[in-house]
Amino acid sequence: MRFTATLSGVLSFLEALKRVLVGRPEISGRFRPAPMRRRFALPALSTNALSSLAYAPDEILVTLSLAGVSAIRLGPWVGLGVMAVLMVLVLCYRLAVRAYPTGKGDYQIASENLGPRAGVVVGAALLVDLTLTVAVSMSAAAHYVAAAIPALAGREGWIAAIGVALLVVANLRGSGRSNVARALPTVLFVGVLGLLLAIGAVLALTGHLGQAPSADFAVAPAAGHEEGATGFVGFLLVLRAFSTGSAALTGVESPISGVTQLAKPQARTAGWVLLWLGVIATVLTLGTLFLAREAGVKLADSPGSQLSVDGHPVTGYTQAPVLAQLTQAVLGAGWPVWVLGIVTVIMLLSAGMVGFSSFPRLAYHLASDGYLPRQLRTQGDRLGYSNGILVLGIAALVMVLATGAHLGVLVQLYVVGVFVSFALSQLGMVRHFTLRLRSSAQRRVRGALRRKRALSAIGALLSALVLVVVLVTRVTHGAWIAVAAVVLLSLGMLSIRRHYDQVDAELAIDDITSVTALPSRVHAIVLVSTLRKPLLRALAFARGARPQRLEAVMVDVDRDKTQRTVSAWQRWGIPVPLTVLAAPYRELSGPLLEHIRQARADRPRDLVVVYIPEYVVGRWWEQLVHNQTGLRLRARLHYEPGVVVASVPWQLASTKAPHPATPEPPA
């Protein structure tokens, strides 16, 4: 039996696999998308915000269902509250983009106005938030898929995981970066949903609207909510529904962070996009919730125990999403539901793509500022920030698999990050306007600045309020995980920055002569393990480098072997003195380190170069059957000052086996 898989074979295979998945590498600076005009910018930059229509109404109704049917009928009012917040945020962000016409994201606004620590918190919140954009979008998509194909019900976690994997591959390939690819899903989704709502409105007004499949169900309140949506408990429940529905507000900041991609005048385009984004989101969300009430859509947190018909529990019923139930009520079951489902899943995939383009870009900025590892700045073969894409992919995978794509849990986490960054960036805007007020004397300007500041303050306050609502109503339902993630991430980012700063200070060149002093002499040590060809090559290379002092050192770990080597050394007449070090504890590095330290103590200005002969094997398992002494020794020697470790590799024949065509270069 012969294992033909070689290390280089495995590497070539992985390389080939990467080529198939990722595509051929692209030359730097090759990809430059055209600036987006309004008609592309509006759909492309509102994908994230509008995609929440696929799940936010559902989450509102599910939360309300805990208090029974009467509470479900409050859905549109909760939606109205969410949309009011949305419009305030839209106005605030319009101010922000006019104040920073070159485009600043929440992270930059906060760090510029409130200091780097606030910026780091916003950065952490946004990273968590964008991870959840992907996790939530893919989970929602998984629920649509499972609702359409009942055989897949209960496997939502895995479907969502496949979705995340697809997004990772697509983004490593650099797919979907064209303006058309970014705009089309939103156009389709808004078109289909708008048409559906319009027809539905006409039918409702004329009294011809059909019934949702769940219209006849009674919904039993959960324990503790028998009173319905009344009293303090009912009030808290409505607040909870409101906080859940706030998921619809995520992504409203997209037009700001995407300003640089817009056609000029960029700030004006962004402002226009923001306004229409707000209008469309409001119309569609409220339309969906009102029509759902008209059609009698009922959702339940646990359909099996809460739903009943004529006093009998409902069995064999799979709860379909609100949009699917609405479609059935307006256009009937069958192909319309499929069309809506497909369009919605495409929209959710597109929202996932937004997460995958924003997260790595934010990580790049944070890494450039020294808050995240430098590796996140690396551009991959297809010009995407591959490490950022992979980190996001893994984090989102963990989330969907850990929660089993449970939207109720994920949405709670989602909302925390969003409102932390909203609140802090609006606070930053308040401070920004305050500073400008100080330097401005003109009365008319001062009045305008005061009004802008007031609006930003309202935005900040409102966001903080929603955050408090979320924390109060949902902190035990999982929101603490998001809080902990933001806190830990912020602390981690601050200590990474501190480390980089320390290293910078330590390594910065202040006085070139202090470091460039040449070592007076070179003391070369060749490590002897077995007297074979690789050792002779290492000796030849060490001699070729003509050090002032050269010795071969053998550590006497195995008495017999040492004696064999010493006698062979004399027999072959090797012209390098051989030093044998005693090793009473059968351990290599101790005696060697002691020898080196002694040598350095004797001549502190000498440079010690340790030559280690190393075998390079071709097959992965061959690595296992050779002692890893060289590797471990190198790691130990790295902690010794004034020691250079030179590996002299010997390529075993097996490294060349898979490339018979490559002629071996002369040695």
Next chain:
Amino acid sequence: MRFTATLSGVLSFLEALKRVLVGRPEISGRFRPAPMRRRFALPALSTNALSSLAYAPDEILVTLSLAGVSAIRLGPWVGLGVMAVLMVLVLCYRLAVRAYPTGKGDYQIASENLGPRAGVVVGAALLVDLTLTVAVSMSAAAHYVAAAIPALAGREGWIAAIGVALLVVANLRGSGRSNVARALPTVLFVGVLGLLLAIGAVLALTGHLGQAPSADFAVAPAAGHEEGATGFVGFLLVLRAFSTGSAALTGVESPISGVTQLAKPQARTAGWVLLWLGVIATVLTLGTLFLAREAGVKLADSPGSQLSVDGHPVTGYTQAPVLAQLTQAVLGAGWPVWVLGIVTVIMLLSAGMVGFSSFPRLAYHLASDGYLPRQLRTQGDRLGYSNGILVLGIAALVMVLATGAHLGVLVQLYVVGVFVSFALSQLGMVRHFTLRLRSSAQRRVRGALRRKRALSAIGALLSALVLVVVLVTRVTHGAWIAVAAVVLLSLGMLSIRRHYDQVDAELAIDDITSVTALPSRVHAIVLVSTLRKPLLRALAFARGARPQRLEAVMVDVDRDKTQRTVSAWQRWGIPVPLTVLAAPYRELSGPLLEHIRQARADRPRDLVVVYIPEYVVGRWWEQLVHNQTGLRLRARLHYEPGVVVASVPWQLASTKAPHPATPEPPA
């Protein structure tokens, strides 16, 4: 927040933990046990064989119970069959030890007489077998513990795992190597069990023997065995019980492989030990089985469904091992059962220790012959072969956890390895005597050799027969796993040997001048990433080595950084030429390798030394936030012939943090 755990801190902690668990290192050659005289040798070398009394009778009765009560009464006869085989093997091994008075194990006997391939198969079988010695002993011990402490019932797998872990630590410490420690558990166990059986025999003969707790139970036959132990099905079942009971034969070869530890005359001592081992095992096994029948001990494969009293199924009954039931019948419940249990568990731990001393020793021999990785030859701090101990520990852990310490399954695996090695080593002895017959002319000697050969042939045949019985009756019950393990291990060992042979042939020095030719000139390349102190040190070291040609090479991965570096290079007036390589695909190793290959093509006799500045960090997480470029590049460069990779480490301040007392050596 500051992470104080540093890499060296972690290492020191692990080192300290190792010291606590393993103890201080011992100087080579320190441990030399006294040669064992007969009275120590008999108990010390029969531990493994006699410990099977703790489970082999149980396994025989459990297997027979499948055919109901009448079959259980066949127990002593099955035991008699097993003991007959034992006596034949004892006689065979007495021949073997007289033929090889210096002591050869089954592995050496087989490889010497039947060729290295047969030796490898025996080696593989013995490795599997010794792993199972540990797994079976610890599983049996776990069952005794669980029978004594009902709260632990059902957790046998974890108890056995703890036992294995204890054995690993004890062996890494080098505990229990004294002759007394090895002999005492067997003396205790045989003494207690012998006393019990003697009293039991007297009581039985006088008609005063008590009843076992399971005496009144009826045992329902399993499906397919309603006819009892009659017909072909019954015959197969008895064979199965016989093959299971053959577990009692493992360890009979211990006196042979332990010959070197014996007092002189070694071969005679070993022969004496073998004979008495056989006698004691026979008396105790048959005594146990006969007395168990007299006391009415009933065991069942699935007690819950098979056992009944007066037609009612037995509930709330925990099946105790045969020895425990016997003790209760002879001496009554209470402290006698506890004494027996404790003595038995100690005996089983001692048998596990035998596995842990034999396996690493065998692995050492196999590694010395090139069939296993060389690492298995390393002696640890306490002179044990630590790697072998760890490998065995992990393998045994996997087995007890995977089977949940299920003895029925483990014993089947056990028997396969034992009889493969018995059969092949006896076949080796047949060939040995045949060869001696050829060279011997004396008539009397030839007659004796013929008789010895006949006996060995009977031993080989009998072992082969038992192996066939095991395979026929149990191959689908898990024995195939052992067969597969032996086959895969043998193939793996042969390919490791082939690899070592190839490497030896490739690396052997045939002509010293061909390899020692010195490179004509040295071309040093210093890799530039950031212009900071570590780079200056690398440049200084490279200049200090006075190469004929020296250049700094920067790969232009990031345009801005390259320009900054180039201008700083001029500003500081660094006296080394800087070459900038274009990297259109933002990748470091491609352009660098091309540059090196070009240089080597121009001057093939030059040696290229690549200096890589590396940061050495103190805290584990700091490693993550530095690009691992150096590491990956070194791996790539190792595949280039004629290139030496010199790492120039820069120890960051954090590497020194935990040792404020250590004065920094002069740089």
